[in-house]
Amino acid sequence: xxxxxxxxxxxxxxxxxxxxxxxxxxxxxxxxxxxxxxxxxxxxxxxxxxxxxxxxxxxxxxxxxxxxxxxxxxxxxxxxxxxxxxxxxxxxxxxxxxxxxxxxxxxxxxxxxxxxxxxxxxxxxxx
Amino acid sequence: xxxxxxxxxxxxxxxxxxxxxxxxxxxxxxxxxxxxxxxxxxxxxxxxxxxxxxxxxxxxxxxxxxxxxxxxxxxxxxxxxxxxxxxxxxxxxxxxxxxxxxxxxxxxxxxxxxxxxxxxxxxxxxx
DNA sequence: CATGCAGTACGATTGAACTCGTACATAGGA
DNA sequence: TCCTATGTACGAGTTCAATCGTACTGCATG
Numbered sequence: 601x602x603x604x605x606x607x608x609x610x611x612x613x614x615x616x617x618x619x620x621x622x623x624x625x626x627x628x629x630x631x632x633x634x635x636x637x638x639x640x641x642x643x644x645x646x647x648x649x650x651x652x653x654x655x656x657x658x659x660x661x662x663x664x665x666x667x668x669x670x671x672x673x674x675x676x677x678x679x680x681x682x683x684x685x686x687x688x689x690x691x692x693x694x695x696x697x698x699x700x701x702x703x704x705x706x707x708x709x710x711x712x713x714x715x716x717x718x719x720x721x722x723x724x725x726x727x
Numbered sequence: 728x729x730x731x732x733x734x735x736x737x738x739x740x741x742x743x744x745x746x747x748x749x750x751x752x753x754x755x756x757x758x759x760x761x762x763x764x765x766x767x768x769x770x771x772x773x774x775x776x777x778x779x780x781x782x783x784x785x786x787x788x789x790x791x792x793x794x795x796x797x798x799x800x801x802x803x804x805x806x807x808x809x810x811x812x813x814x815x816x817x818x819x820x821x822x823x824x825x826x827x828x829x830x831x832x833x834x835x836x837x838x839x840x841x842x843x844x845x846x847x848x849x850x851x852x853x854x
Numbered sequence: 855c856a857t858g859c860a861g862t863a864c865g866a867t868t869g870a871a872c873t874c875g876t877a878c879a880t881a882g883g884a
Numbered sequence: 885t886c887c888t889a890t891g892t893a894c895g896a897g898t899t900c901a902a903t904c905g906t907a908c909t910g911c912a913t914g
Contacts, residue, residue: 641765696892714840717841805901
């Protein structure tokens with residue numbers, strides 16, 4: 601623990617790769633299946649989650665409270681798990697929280713163009 | 728099993744635009760929704776249908792018997808309808824048959840790259 | 855006219871997934 | 885230590901889609 605956070609919590613959200621907690625169980629790159637990924641992305645709420653991650657700050661991991669979704673917490677947990685098990689997102693255990701980010705490189709390697717489609721998506725009603 | 732194509736059916740499968748029967752009810756280009764299209768493509772069987780249309784003969788319309796799928800007819804009807812209502816395929820009534828083709832232009836206009844993903848897809852087990 | 859055939863329409867059953875309430879675990883502060 | 889806030893785990897209810905059997909339609913052949 602060389603990084604002392606004492607004052608100025610500032611950003612410090614992305615530690616060095618060596619300090620990262622192990623990702624939760626997820627499919628390997630070669631195991632990604634198009635039909636599964638598309639199924640995970642066929643839900644408007646999950647599409648909104650992924651899009652927000654892509655557009656607003658892909659560089660960081662975010663816990664589900666960051667998204668501002670007015671759904672019960674248990675529903676959010678369900679959807680984040682669905683995204684992770686499909687291979688769309690990666691989740692790490694940061695102490696108490698589980699933060700997520702999109703596996704952009706993996707997705708682009710296996711399904712080039714798919715991430716761009718999600719980023720360009722427009723929600724049904726909201727802006 | 729014998730398809731008995733008679734003699735030289737040649738090509739001539741794509742008549743002039745004026746002779747085409749009216750397409751069955753389908754969403755307009757502007758009404759295509761990504762989440763709906765992805766949902767339609769999240770099924771392996773439908774993915775196989777679209778892929779076969781793309782790879783083997785996109786220029787023609789095909790009735791569902793052409794695909795060689797060993798499922799009950801009613802199941803096939805269900806899946807072809809799902810693809811059409813999602814806007815993935817267009818169906819026309821050729822006499823007794825309903826032939827389908829992929830709306831490649833519309834899909835590329837709204838979701839560029841998606842068609843390529845389906846064409847590059849590899850089925851779980853079958854050829 | 856009678857028979858066979860290709861495909862669609864309809865209905866019922868089954869299974870999966872979305873949704874949410876509740877209970878539980880941990881970090882931080884008084 | 886006690887309390888609160890943030891998320892996750894688990895379980896049940898409900899909705900929806902996939903699957904298939906059966907019946908119907910119209911063309912083709914004898």
